[in-house]
Amino acid sequence: MSASRLQRIQQVLNQRQPDLTAVMAGVHKEHNVSAVMRTCDAVGAWEIHSVGQDGRLVIKRTAAAGVQRWVRLHQHPDVAEGCRALRDRGFQLVAAHLCDEAVDFREVDYTRPTALVLGREKLGVPEAALAQVDTAIRIPMAGFTDSLNVSVAAAVVLYEAQRQRLEAGLYDQRRLDDETYRRTLFEWVQP
Amino acid sequence: MSASRLQRIQQVLNQRQPDLTAVMAGVHKEHNVSAVMRTCDAVGAWEIHSVGQDGRLVIKRTAAAGVQRWVRLHQHPDVAEGCRALRDRGFQLVAAHLCDEAVDFREVDYTRPTALVLGREKLGVPEAALAQVDTAIRIPMAGFTDSLNVSVAAAVVLYEAQRQRLEAGLYDQRRLDDETYRRTLFEWVQP
Ligand SMILES: C[S@@+](CC[C@H](N)C(=O)[O-])C[C@H]1O[C@@H](n2cnc3c(N)ncnc32)[C@H](O)[C@@H]1O
Ligand SMILES: C[S@@+](CC[C@H](N)C(=O)[O-])C[C@H]1O[C@@H](n2cnc3c(N)ncnc32)[C@H](O)[C@@H]1O
Numbered sequence: 001m002s003a004s005r006l007q008r009i010q011q012v013l014n015q016r017q018p019d020l021t022a023v024m025a026g027v028h029k030e031h032n033v034s035a036v037m038r039t040c041d042a043v044g045a046w047e048i049h050s051v052g053q054d055g056r057l058v059i060k061r062t063a064a065a066g067v068q069r070w071v072r073l074h075q076h077p078d079v080a081e082g083c084r085a086l087r088d089r090g091f092q093l094v095a096a097h098l099c100d101e102a103v104d105f106r107e108v109d110y111t112r113p114t115a116l117v118l119g120r121e122k123l124g125v126p127e128a129a130l131a132q133v134d135t136a137i138r139i140p141m142a143g144f145t146d147s148l149n150v151s152v153a154a155a156v157v158l159y160e161a162q163r164q165r166l167e168a169g170l171y172d173q174r175r176l177d178d179e180t181y182r183r184t185l186f187e188w189v190q191p
Numbered sequence: 192m193s194a195s196r197l198q199r200i201q202q203v204l205n206q207r208q209p210d211l212t213a214v215m216a217g218v219h220k221e222h223n224v225s226a227v228m229r230t231c232d233a234v235g236a237w238e239i240h241s242v243g244q245d246g247r248l249v250i251k252r253t254a255a256a257g258v259q260r261w262v263r264l265h266q267h268p269d270v271a272e273g274c275r276a277l278r279d280r281g282f283q284l285v286a287a288h289l290c291d292e293a294v295d296f297r298e299v300d301y302t303r304p305t306a307l308v309l310g311r312e313k314l315g316v317p318e319a320a321l322a323q324v325d326t327a328i329r330i331p332m333a334g335f336t337d338s339l340n341v342s343v344a345a346a347v348v349l350y351e352a353q354r355q356r357l358e359a360g361l362y363d364q365r366r367l368d369d370e371t372y373r374r375t376l377f378e379w380v381q382p
Contacts, residue, residue, distance in 0.1 A: 031222050042332035141232075141233035142203065148233060149222075149230075
């Protein structure tokens with residue numbers, strides 16, 4: 001390992017946000033899963049969740065497969081249990097979901113521990129997930145399209161979170177605890 | 192046509208931004224083209240451009256095909272000519288492109304007439320387009336991923352443009368000239 005590679009790994013670890021994550025609630029198209037995971041990595045999410053897949057999410061494509069090393073994917077066959085586990089860890093659950101009660105996505109405070117819940121390509125966020133969320137958010141749309149692509153919606157919200165966290169200085173000091181930092185550094189320097 | 196449908200059409204037309212557009216510079220994967228077009232519609236882009244396809248961009252999927260009615264797709268086989276045509280109309284050309292000279296995407300003033308240039312899935316923005324752009328922008332990434340999905344990158348920038356234009360009041364008053372407004376209204380009320 002070169003010195004610059006080690007430095008890069010440390011830099012990434014120093015910016016990882018243990019309290020920012022996304023929950024793919026039935027998102028299953030390969031290109032969407034891949035795009036969401038790349039965006040999560042880019043905003044520094046520490047982990048990513050998939051809830052309620054029939055069976056398990058199979059990640060075939062190289063792009064997404066590679067990202068999994070840097071953003072760990074946790075799979076929860078049961079939607080409600082997966083969401084509850086995140087709530088129990090102190091995350092606010094924010095669902096990207098176009099309903100009457102949804103607030104503008106820019107109104108939410110994403111500097112708080114946040115899990116962004118994303119819905120299925122055709123059917124949106126499952127009821128069992130909606131039952132657990134704290135807030136529903138909408139990305140305003142001024143045209144005739146009914147909804148945005150799910151990986152697009154994820155990115156718009158996650159980059160608003162990134163903006164707020166940048167402003168709040170959350171990328172300026174290490175957010176991981178010492179033990180996690182050391183353990184992961186050790187793991188990531190392995191070839 | 193119901194009264195509410197007519198009202199919806201007028202509302203969309205009243206928010207259309209004749210001076211905001213995207214240029215797909217060789218973007219060709221169906222799901223990316225579709226996602227970019229839906230996002231363009233959602234932020235009120237009046238038109239969309241495709242430059243430098245070998246032959247023409249074929250839009251098969253229903254989702255994107257439907258959007259084409261509301262956001263007109265202009266195809267320019269020649270990259271340089273397509274870009275020049277937009278410059279001649281007074282657009283600043285802003286390329287989403289990760290290079291050393293790229294500035295943070297949030298530093299650009301998108302309330303000016305803006306065409307966002309997007310690069311190919313594998314090869315990025317073609318040289319012939321780069322030769323014409325005013326500014327290259329980057330979306331900051333804090334992980335190991337080399338680049339974002341192109342429709343994701345498009346959305347992050349276009350929603351920054353939407354934010355700036357919202358703040359500047361550009362969605363509050365009609366931006367289309369009377370003739371274009373009337374002509375399009377007539378067209379859109381046809382079944
Ligand atoms: C293609 S949409 C699903 C649309 C589905 N027909 C529905 O009504 O929920 C896939 C997912 O993208 C997200 N999404 C798309 N557009 C959105 C918007 N404008 N605001 C918030 N979330 C959005 C939501 O998580 C949604 O479940
Ligand atoms: C998958 S990327 C292409 C990557 C290609 N290997 C390159 O180096 O240009 C496809 C397009 O998405 C856009 N893009 C992706 N990530 C970006 C970022 N972080 N900043 C700006 N544009 C980005 C650019 O327009 C790029 O051409």
